[in-house]
Amino acid sequence: MRNAASALAVAALTMLVSACDLGLPAGRTPHREGNRLDMGDQPKLKPQRKDVFGARATGLMEPQPGTIAVGETPYGYAQNEADRAGAEVTNPLPASPEVIAHGKFIYENVCITCHGPKGAGDGPVTALFPKPPSLMTQKVRDWPDGQLFHRPMRGQGSMPSHARQIDTRDMWSVIHYIREMQKVEPVAPPPPTAAAAPVAAPAGQAPAAPAGAPGAAPTPTSGAAAQQGAKS
Numbered sequence: 561m562r563n564a565a566s567a568l569a570v571a572a573l574t575m576l577v578s579a580c581d582l583g584l585p586a587g588r589t590p591h592r593e594g595n596r597l598d599m600g601d602q603p604k605l606k607p608q609r610k611d612v613f614g615a616r617a618t619g620l621m622e623p624q625p626g627t628i629a630v631g632e633t634p635y636g637y638a639q640n641e642a643d644r645a646g647a648e649v650t651n652p653l654p655a656s657p658e659v660i661a662h663g664k665f666i667y668e669n670v671c672i673t674c675h676g677p678k679g680a681g682d683g684p685v686t687a688l689f690p691k692p693p694s695l696m697t698q699k700v701r702d703w704p705d706g707q708l709f710h711r712p713m714r715g716q717g718s719m720p721s722h723a724r725q726i727d728t729r730d731m732w733s734v735i736h737y738i739r740e741m742q743k744v745e746p747v748a749p750p751p752p753t754a755a756a757a758p759v760a761a762p763a764g765q766a767p768a769a770p771a772g773a774p775g776a777a778p779t780p781t782s783g784a785a786a787q788q789g790a791k792s
């Protein structure tokens with residue numbers, strides 16, 4: 561009995577020792593006798609490397625769907641709900657000098673590239689990127705804060721959403737800063753967009769008129785005639 565027990569114990573110990581000797585299967589370097597690389601190079605999750613356990617493209621652990629960061633307020637309005645956002649959402653931050661200064665900081669780091677230092681829509685990027693309308697127009701002044709907040713949060717036309725770069729408090733600070741600018745900047749005329757285009761359309765015959773009326777219209781003809789004349 562005693563012998564059997566000790567025989568078992570010896571067998572168990574032998575198995576344990578030999579298991580130790582085999583070591584864990586190493587990550588990239590196969591285990592060899594005396595090779596302790598497997599301590600540093602063991603199967604583990606690395607964010608930039610293929611997931612060794614789940615065979616996913618990355619070992620990076622994604623947060624569960626619906627996870628909310630501590631102190632983060634989710635923004636629950638879809639892109640086409642600007643009016644509803646305008647009616648329901650108000651700026652949770654006080655217009656204190658600190659908040660306005662923070663808004664200025666964010667504006668001058670993110671929005672200024674397109675919207676320009678005074679919100680006129682003349683940022684340096686507009687040489688290559690579509691020129692945004694001025695943020696100093698009466699239309700934007702009349703928007704409730706929620707509406708003004710919604711546009712950059714959800715994106716509009718050629719402006720992408722900035723919700724991934726700027727958290728909601730930063731964006732609300734920017735709204736205070738834009739309101740501050742509107743207090744000192746003159747009201748900008750409405751941009752010559754679709755709204756203004758029909759107004760310009762009757763005058764659109766005028767552009768054709770100055771260019772093409774008595775003087776210009778005949779010019780191509782006479783030019784062509786002159787060319788033809790030159791050819792023949």
Ligand code: HEC
Pocket residue numbers: 667670671672673674675685689690691692693694695699700708711712716717718719722726734
């Ligand atoms: C990459 C350039 C770019 C950046 C950066 C940018 N915007 Fe815009 N923004 C635009 C363009 C272009 C439009 C016009 C989009 C359209 O209607 O097609 C626009 C439109 C807007 C409008 C609506 C104006 C109107 O009269 O319809 C608001 C408000 C606005 N942006 C605020 C912001 C704020 C705040 C930021 C910074 C957080 C910001 N934008 C950053 C390019 C930009």
